[in-house]
Amino acid sequence: AQSVTQLGSHVSVSEGALVLLRCNYSSSVPPYLFWYVQYPNQGLQLLLKYTSAATLVKGINGFEAEFKKSETSFHLTKPSAHMSDAAEYFCAVRLSGNTPLVFGKGTRLSVIA
Amino acid sequence: AAGVIQSPRHLIKEKRETATLKCYPIPRHDTVYWYQQGPGQDPQFLISFYEKMQSDKGSIPDRFSAQQFSDYHSELNMSSLELGDSALYFCASSLRNQPQHFGDGTRLSIL
Numbered sequence: 001a002q003s004v005t006q007l008g009s010h011v012s013v014s015e016g017a018l019v020l021l022r023c024n025y026s027s028s029v030p031p032y033l034f035w036y037v038q039y040p041n042q043g044l045q046l047l048l049k050y051t052s053a054a055t056l057v058k059g060i061n062g063f064e065a066e067f068k069k070s071e072t073s074f075h076l077t078k079p080s081a082h083m084s085d086a087a088e089y090f091c092a093v094r095l096s097g098n099t100p101l102v103f104g105k106g107t108r109l110s111v112i113a
Numbered sequence: 114a115a116g117v118i119q120s121p122r123h124l125i126k127e128k129r130e131t132a133t134l135k136c137y138p139i140p141r142h143d144t145v146y147w148y149q150q151g152p153g154q155d156p157q158f159l160i161s162f163y164e165k166m167q168s169d170k171g172s173i174p175d176r177f178s179a180q181q182f183s184d185y186h187s188e189l190n191m192s193s194l195e196l197g198d199s200a201l202y203f204c205a206s207s208l209r210n211q212p213q214h215f216g217d218g219t220r221l222s223i224l
């Protein structure tokens with residue numbers, strides 16, 4: 001069975017500080033990994049995806065994530081937080097093809113001015 | 114670019130009533146997924162369709178059913194509604210092996 005664990009249900013950073021949101025996965029086969037962002041009362045927007053082409057994945061809004069097989073991790077980072085980054089972030093995994101996504105519990109990011 | 118369209122955006126029902134949620138996928142996407150997100154929860158997979166055939170089934174109650182039509186839009190039918198069905202219901206669509214794109218959801222409130 002595949003699953004993801006997000007460490008920290010709430011992360012708070014100052015504007016301009018580094019953002020680090022943690023995600024560890026559990027999968028019996030090489031997984032497809034994703035980060036989605038959800039703003040209040042909105043749907044989930046794809047930030048970035050890992051599909052084995054490259055271990056460092058760049059996404060939208062300045063976010064990136066690094067796939068580390070040895071650590072079974074796919075942490076999301078952004079060098080400098082902006083107030084508009086405040087949202088809920090979900091890490092998700094799926095095996096392949098058209099299989100459903102399995103989401104982590106989410107991490108709420110707050111950005112302090 | 115066209116996105117996934119869900120209707121209605123908000124729906125208020127009473128217990129034991131029925132509800133129908135609609136989803137219009139991105140053109141040419143061949144797979145539709147339904148997810149349920151309770152308050153403060155992560156989205157949970159309900160059911161999916163590939164080329165109008167059910168492909169995967171998750172934690173969908175027997176009171177719920179869904180189908181995908183010839184024009185690829187999908188409907189989630191919910192009967193005997195319970196208070197616990199209050200949630201955000203998301204539809205997502207994708208091409209095979211491509212990421213899923215989500216609609217803005219339908220917020221269902223059961224009184």
